[in-house]
Amino acid sequence: MTNTPILKNYCSILLSTFLLMPFFVLAQAGKKSKPVLPSGGYVNEFKKGLLEPASNDTNQYALERKKEIIATLSQEMPVKLLEIPNPPPNFMLAQQIALSDSIFTLYVKNKADKKKLFNEIFGVYPARPGDVKPGTAFLPGTLARVEMYNYAFNLTTVGIVDIFSHKVLSVTHYPQTQPDLPKRLVDLATTIAINSPEVGKALGFKPGLNQAIMSSTRTALNRTKCERSMHLCVAPTFVQGTRALWAIVDLTDNRVVGVRWTNTGEDSLKTPMTERRLQNENIADCFCDKVNQLKKFGWQMDYLLTSSDGLMISNVQYGTKRVLNNAKLVDWHVSYSGTEGFGYSDAVGCPIFSQSAVVATEPPQIFDLVEGDSTVGFVLEQKYFSELWPAPCNYSYSQRYFFYKDGRFRVSCASIGRGCGNNGTYRPVFRIAFAGNQQNFFEWQQQGWKPWAKEGWQLQNSLTQYDKNGSQYRINTNGQDGYYIQPGQGQFKDGGRGDNAYFYVTKNHLDKDEGATDMLTIGPCCNTDYQQGPEKFIDPKPENIQQTDLVLWYVPQMKNDDTPGSKYCWSEAYYEDGIYKIRAYPCFAGPLFVPTKK
Amino acid sequence: MAQREIKPCQKEPAFIQQYGLDPLWSALSTSEKHRMGLVLVELIKTGTESKPTANSFRGRIFQDSSWKKAGWLSGISLDAVGNVYTIPAPLVSVLDNPPQNQNSIFRVDAQTGIMQKWLQLPLKKYESGNSPFGLMGISFDCTSGILYASSIAGSKRFQEKGVVYAIDALSKKIKDSLVGIDVIGMTLYFDPADKKRLLFGNARTGEIWSVMIDKNARFVKNSLQKELSLAGLGPRGDDKARKIRFSNGILSINGIAFNYNLQASSEKPETVYDFKWNQGAKKWELVNLY
Numbered sequence: 001m002t003n004t005p006i007l008k009n010y011c012s013i014l015l016s017t018f019l020l021m022p023f024f025v026l027a028q029a030g031k032k033s034k035p036v037l038p039s040g041g042y043v044n045e046f047k048k049g050l051l052e053p054a055s056n057d058t059n060q061y062a063l064e065r066k067k068e069i070i071a072t073l074s075q076e077m078p079v080k081l082l083e084i085p086n087p088p089p090n091f092m093l094a095q096q097i098a099l100s101d102s103i104f105t106l107y108v109k110n111k112a113d114k115k116k117l118f119n120e121i122f123g124v125y126p127a128r129p130g131d132v133k134p135g136t137a138f139l140p141g142t143l144a145r146v147e148m149y150n151y152a153f154n155l156t157t158v159g160i161v162d163i164f165s166h167k168v169l170s171v172t173h174y175p176q177t178q179p180d181l182p183k184r185l186v187d188l189a190t191t192i193a194i195n196s197p198e199v200g201k202a203l204g205f206k207p208g209l210n211q212a213i214m215s216s217t218r219t220a221l222n223r224t225k226c227e228r229s230m231h232l233c234v235a236p237t238f239v240q241g242t243r244a245l246w247a248i249v250d251l252t253d254n255r256v257v258g259v260r261w262t263n264t265g266e267d268s269l270k271t272p273m274t275e276r277r278l279q280n281e282n283i284a285d286c287f288c289d290k291v292n293q294l295k296k297f298g299w300q301m302d303y304l305l306t307s308s309d310g311l312m313i314s315n316v317q318y319g320t321k322r323v324l325n326n327a328k329l330v331d332w333h334v335s336y337s338g339t340e341g342f343g344y345s346d347a348v349g350c351p352i353f354s355q356s357a358v359v360a361t362e363p364p365q366i367f368d369l370v371e372g373d374s375t376v377g378f379v380l381e382q383k384y385f386s387e388l389w390p391a392p393c394n395y396s397y398s399q400r401y402f403f404y405k406d407g408r409f410r411v412s413c414a415s416i417g418r419g420c421g422n423n424g425t426y427r428p429v430f431r432i433a434f435a436g437n438q439q440n441f442f443e444w445q446q447q448g449w450k451p452w453a454k455e456g457w458q459l460q461n462s463l464t465q466y467d468k469n470g471s472q473y474r475i476n477t478n479g480q481d482g483y484y485i486q487p488g489q490g491q492f493k494d495g496g497r498g499d500n501a502y503f504y505v506t507k508n509h510l511d512k513d514e515g516a517t518d519m520l521t522i523g524p525c526c527n528t529d530y531q532q533g534p535e536k537f538i539d540p541k542p543e544n545i546q547q548t549d550l551v552l553w554y555v556p557q558m559k560n561d562d563t564p565g566s567k568y569c570w571s572e573a574y575y576e577d578g579i580y581k582i583r584a585y586p587c588f589a590g591p592l593f594v595p596t597k598k
Numbered sequence: 599m600a601q602r603e604i605k606p607c608q609k610e611p612a613f614i615q616q617y618g619l620d621p622l623w624s625a626l627s628t629s630e631k632h633r634m635g636l637v638l639v640e641l642i643k644t645g646t647e648s649k650p651t652a653n654s655f656r657g658r659i660f661q662d663s664s665w666k667k668a669g670w671l672s673g674i675s676l677d678a679v680g681n682v683y684t685i686p687a688p689l690v691s692v693l694d695n696p697p698q699n700q701n702s703i704f705r706v707d708a709q710t711g712i713m714q715k716w717l718q719l720p721l722k723k724y725e726s727g728n729s730p731f732g733l734m735g736i737s738f739d740c741t742s743g744i745l746y747a748s749s750i751a752g753s754k755r756f757q758e759k760g761v762v763y764a765i766d767a768l769s770k771k772i773k774d775s776l777v778g779i780d781v782i783g784m785t786l787y788f789d790p791a792d793k794k795r796l797l798f799g800n801a802r803t804g805e806i807w808s809v810m811i812d813k814n815a816r817f818v819k820n821s822l823q824k825e826l827s828l829a830g831l832g833p834r835g836d837d838k839a840r841k842i843r844f845s846n847g848i849l850s851i852n853g854i855a856f857n858y859n860l861q862a863s864s865e866k867p868e869t870v871y872d873f874k875w876n877q878g879a880k881k882w883e884l885v886n887l888y
Contacts, residue, residue: 176833225835227855274835280857284755288727307726342632345691347860353755355730357690357860387861518726521691 011286061191062254066577069118073578078108078116079148082124082182090163094124094144098159101168107150107157117152118578122179131160132169139164147179151252152579154178154230178232185251186234193236193247196256202245203238212236212247224248226257226275228361228387233257235273239264246273252579258282279361280351287363288350294366296378299403303364303380307518308347308355309431310399310413311364311382318407322435327411329399330519331533332358333427335526336420343424343525348384348397355520358384358395369402377404383416390571390582393420397428398586410492412590415558417571422562426569427532429522430554430590431515433508436477439550441505443473455542457504457530457553460487473503474596475552483593488556496588497568499556502530506537508549515551556589601875602788603844607740611680613711614638617660623650626682628671630659634694635666636674636684636706636713664713668704669694673736675745677767680708683716683745685733690862697724700732701751703765717770719763722752729753729858734760734801735784741794743767744815748781750801753858758802764815773815779807782856783839786811790877797825797849799839801856804828806839826882828853832869840868849873849882 057063072080081095098104098121108119127143142164148157156174161167181189190212193199200206224246226233231252238245244264248257260278286292287305294301301316301324310329317323335343344357351359360382369377380401386394396416403409415426442449443458444467466472470491471484488499508514514537515522523533534553560569567585574583610621617624623641630637640657641650672687684704688695698721705716721732732751739746745767750760760780764773780801789795795808796817806828810821828837828851837853844850851871855861872886 223830225830225833227834227836230833272830272835276834276836276855276857289755339632344862345693347691351857351859353727353729353753353858355688355692355860357862359857359859359861387855387866393862520697521693524693 011290011292057254059195061188061195065188065254069577072118072120073116077105078578079105079119079121082121084182090144091124094146094161094163095121097161097163097166098146098148098168101159101171103171104146104148104157104159104168106171107153107155107173110152113575115575116578117150119148119150121146122149122182122185123147127160131158136169138162138169143169149179149232151232154232154252176230181234181251188254189234189249189251190236192249192251192254193256196247196259198256198259199238199245199247202259202261203240207238211238224272224274226250226252228275228279228385229253229257233275246278248273248275248278250275276361283351283360283363284353287360288352288354294380296366297403297405298407299378299409305360305364305382306349307353308349308520309518310348310384311360311380311401313380313401316409316435318409323409325433325435326516327401327430327432329413330429330431330515331522332395332397332415333429333523333525333527333532334395334415334419335425335427335528337423337425338421341526342420344395345521345523345525346395346397347521348399356384358386358397361385369404376406377402377408379403389416390418390573390584392418395419396571396584398588400588400590402592407595408592410590410592411554412488412492412494412496412588414496414586414588415560415569416584416586417560417569419560419569422560422570424560424569425528426558426560426587427555428589429533430552431519431534432552432554433516434475434477434483434550434552437549438478438547439482440476440546441473441550442476444471449474451546452505453544453546455504455506455538455545457502457535457538459530460499460501460503469594471594475550476596480596482596484596485552486592486594487554488589488591492588492592494588495568495586497558499554499558499589499591501554501556501589501591502532502534504530504534504538504553504555505545506534506551506553507539507543507545508551510549554591558587558589560587600790600847600877601844601849602792604739604741604786604788604794607676607678607680607738609676609678609680609708611676611682611706611708611711613706613709616711619660625650626674628674628684633659633661634670634689635661635668636671636682637661637665662706662711662713665706667713668699668702668715669696671704672734675736675738677738677745678740678743682706682708682713683736683738684713685736685747687734688730688860690860692730692860697732700724701749703733703736703745703747717765719747719749719761719772727754729780730860731858734780734782735798737784737786737796738767739786739794741786742815744773746784746786746796748784748798750780750782750858753780755858760801762796762798762817764811764817766815774817776809776817776819783842783851785842785844787844790875795821797842799828799842799851801838801858804836804838804853806842806851826873828871831871831884832887833867834869837869837871847874848885849875 125145127145144161146159156177156179159171160169194207224235231250233250235246235248243261247259250257258278291302291304302314306312312328314326332346346357347355348358349356364382367379368375369379382399384397388394389396398414400412413428441452470486473485476482487501488496490498532555569587571584573580614621625639638660642655642657668686670689671684675683686695701719701721702715703717706713729750733749735748737746745765748762753759762776781798782801784798794811797808806825810818838856839851840854841852853869854866873882874885876883
């Protein structure tokens with residue numbers, strides 16, 4: 001187990017990596033500004049924010065690597081050959097013989113879409129005794145073993161080549177397997193690691209190439225796996241005293257996945273640090289087992305990644321005014337109309353020792369919120385993934401809290417597909433508890449604000465009435481002081497098409513748990529009516545909710561769509577530079593809270 | 599002498615015939631998509647094959663109403679008279695698998711086909727941050743009438759609190775327990791010295807351990823030994839042993855990713871690792887994976 005100073009160091013690395021990145025959104029309704037939006041829909045999973053434009057790596061080594069990839073893909077045979085200084089005899093010939101064999105090159109293009117995939121020869125070696133089938137005739141010293149890696153399919157192909165007869169004797173394809181790396185890729189991985197801010201920050205200095213050495217193994221790289229992304233990964237490791245810093249480098253995306261300290265004991269060497277282990281342990285250490293504090297633009301709050309209620313914010317304060325006791329995302333209910341009762345109740349939250357079905361694999365991110373040329377607030381975002389997303393029946397979700405400098409805030413979330421079909425409806429369940437013991441709740445009607453006297457629920461639909469600013473409800477938390485509540489009607493310009501939300505107001509008894517602690521699954525997947533779970537907190541004889549402590553529950557409904565041009569709550573793989581990346585079409589929903597008094 | 603398997607009880611439950619099925623051409627399953635609980639699946643004979651295979655066509659599916667009462671289930675083990683023991687395991691959510699049932703063993707009576715809670719193993723109140731699972735593995739030893747069951751209820755990130763129970767199926771008494779280890783897959787075998795051992799997979803590390811069992815069904819604690827590890831093997835490199843079985847001298851281990859969360863295990867890729875005992879080197883050697 002890590003000691004406290006190490007832990008503190010990790011967490012600050014994770015946080016600082018994501019702080020202060022601008023987050024561009026379209027203006028709120030009624031305001032004029034020129035937004036910056038990514039072209040080509042939304043983004044793949046590795047971009048820093050869901051709406052952030054892709055940023056290109058401008059490091060020289062990244063530019064050169066990109067050139068190599070493009071040059072390789074421009075060839076009829078999209079395979080980068082292995083070139084080394086002073087190659088042994090027949091080194092290139094062995095590769096050429098291998099590439100002339102149609103079985104060896106079976107997967108260099110995708111048969112389904114005819115796309116050229118990025119392939120690279122990783123090694124050419126004298127064949128090993130076990131490589132040759134018994135009884136095979138050959139001249140001594142004429143057999144070579146050629147190893148090729150396919151980045152798109154994470155596939156290794158091994159060909160045994162007879163240099164004398166110019167024939168390929170055997171070919172084996174190994175799915176989900178990576179060969180040993182050639183020196184130039186070892187150097188590239190190490191270069192990516194030493195240039196990464198995470199490594200520099202963890203070590204306290206920018207290391208040199210020759211410092212990425214595990215002294216006990218005398219190798220520059222440790223083998224590792226990126227079992228989530230199924231990419232080619234290695235782990236340059238930096239030893240400092242009795243500790244080792246593992247930097248997992250993804251050579252498919254050419255980026256650092258994460259860093260983590262381990263003690264350099266025997267066990268540490270036996271159990272490799274892999275992508276999943278590194279991500280899970282970092283998230284658990286820094287965000288599940290630890291409450292973080294955030295202060296920005298007059299706002300301050302605690303936040304914690306829960307076991308099954310998503311990212312919970314608590315003790316939220318704006319200036320000197322306490323605003324929220326807490327807010328969280330209790331459940332995602334996903335139902336499919338094609339099969340009666342088919343769907344899932346997904347909890348989101350911590351990746352290990354949790355009741356979550358879709359888990360956090362990356363730290364929460366904090367972005368500046370930019371409208372036009374102005375920074376108007378900030379966003380706290382947490383994303384969640386199923387292991388095989390975006391494969392069918394796997395899910396990804398985003399949870400976003402927006403905080404504006406002027407005191408407004410928004411609680412929102414999105415499904416990022418892909419689910420089990422194109423007939424799905426997503427119903428996330430928010431629980432929002434305002435601070436104050438003398439709250440009152442109102443609904444807008446033609447004649448003005450009408451108070452709710454009893455616990456209850458209501459569906460936002462085509463007959464719903466809003467005030468001139470789009471507010472449907474109002475909560476007074478202290479006298480006339482409070483917030484207008486504006487449900488999504490497609491006005492937030494984040495792709496959301498309207499929330500069609502169920503809204504519940506329940507009394508918060510201070511002497512019993514009204515859902516404030518981590519909740520087990522609140523409701524079934526597939527109810528299509530108001531019975532999403534919060535109704536359980538409405539007494540058979542609804543209680544009076546005037547001048548008391550309240551809990552608000554908000555359940556928007558988003559129907560997915562895979563129609564080209566209007567994809568929604570959806571994601572898919574797309575081809576780029578010889579590999580497949582992920583494009584997402586999130587469906588955001590959630591209400592905006594606007595202070596009643598400026 | 600080599601390692602020897604202890605075959606599971608082959609006695610088919612009498613109730614299968616009540617459904618008009620040939621016991622040979624039917625199977626009990628807890629992993630049918632969209633079917634919670636235990637089901638009986640008819641297997642279709644299409645040619646001259648003498649027994650069903652994993653690829654046999656599936657026919658009708660039967661389910662007694664009592665077979666759903668424990669929610670989603672995982673392991674199944676039969677005793678010598680055809681009683682079916684099974685354990686609950688939440689699938690995606692705990693809605694159908696309340697925490698109070700996570701350490702309960704259910705049994706389907708061989709004659710009546712009715713499922714009832716058979717034994718409630720010790721269970722503390724669920725706390726956030728605990729393992730969301732309880733019972734994980736089950737294996738009936740036909741040579742002794744002992745049911746082995748592993749539970750990880752109450753295990754926490756930094757406190758491994760799992761227990762393997764040895765339960766006398768006749769008296770329902772716990773004969774012994776192995777405390778402080780989280781176990782998923784288990785099987786019984788005779789080691790080269792002809793001693794009975796329980797072979798089990800650690801839920802945290804991917805290591806496979808074994809412990810000797812004496813004639814009184816007690817674990818010989820000082821005989822605990824590590825046999826092999828799945829760490830670094832296969833496409834994921836961090837698999838844990840979901841299922842372990844012996845067949846013709848080959849130790850087959852079904853490995854999956856397991857991280858103490860409710861990610862749907864049915865959607866998880868699974869790899870089978872075949873090991874063979876190398877008597878000379880005195881160790882297990884990986885001979886195949888698929």
